[in-house]
Amino acid sequence: MKLLTVSALLCGLFALTAAVEELEDVVKRTSPPFCTESSKLQQRVFIFVDKKLTWAEAESNCVSMGGHLASVHSLATHNLVRRLIKRRANRNSNAWIGGSDQSWESVWQWTDGTCFHYNKWLTGQPNNSGNQDCLQISLNGWEDRRCSCRQPSVCALVLFYPLVR
Numbered sequence: 001m002k003l004l005t006v007s008a009l010l011c012g013l014f015a016l017t018a019a020v021e022e023l024e025d026v027v028k029r030t031s032p033p034f035c036t037e038s039s040k041l042q043q044r045v046f047i048f049v050d051k052k053l054t055w056a057e058a059e060s061n062c063v064s065m066g067g068h069l070a071s072v073h074s075l076a077t078h079n080l081v082r083r084l085i086k087r088r089a090n091r092n093s094n095a096w097i098g099g100s101d102q103s104w105e106s107v108w109q110w111t112d113g114t115c116f117h118y119n120k121w122l123t124g125q126p127n128n129s130g131n132q133d134c135l136q137i138s139l140n141g142w143e144d145r146r147c148s149c150r151q152p153s154v155c156a157l158v159l160f161y162p163l164v165r
């Protein structure tokens with residue numbers, strides 16, 4: 001009788017432990033990811049890539065240059081990227097930048113690991129229409145778009161050393 005109580009108690013404990021682990025797992029999978037404050041970003045160089053790439057190919061291309069698709073944390077940077085596109089493409093092209101909600105639907109993250117606080121979504125965006133998980137910088141704001149679409153992109157490289165003149 002006593003033994004039975006003990007084992008029942010143990011089973012109860014195990015059940016409790018399992019439940020807690022499951023809960024932690026859920027918390028881990030649903031809580032917003034860790035990120036770095038954008039103030040940690042120092043000087044960056046933005047590069048317009050006039051090649052038709054999917055969002056994943058565009059990010060790989062930026063990584064091969066030592067950077068990431070651009071993260072944008074202010075209206076000033078949004079405008080800077082738009083000016084760059086207009087100057088380099090000689091047209092008002094749309095382009096990939098580094099945001100996506102591929103890991104958690106509607107939780108937007110930047111590929112460079114900075115926090116997604118600022119946004120410049122156009123009215124009604126992001127709408128995830130047909131499962132859109134990648135961030136396109138359009139003329140007056142941002143839209144989510146299917147990641148498999150091919151279009152130009154904008155990379156950003158962090159400068160760790162002052163430029164040598």
Ligand SMILES: *[C@@H]1O[C@H](CO)[C@@H](O)[C@H](O)[C@H]1NC(C)=O
Nearest residue numbers: 124125127128129143144145
């Ligand atoms: C969703 O947004 C796209 C632009 O990203 C737009 O073309 C489309 O019409 C929108 N769909 C709906 C259902 O609002």
Ligand SMILES: [Ca+2]
Nearest residue numbers: 101128132133
């Ligand atoms: Ca989405």
Ligand SMILES: [Ca+2]
Nearest residue numbers: 127128143144
């Ligand atoms: Ca959309």
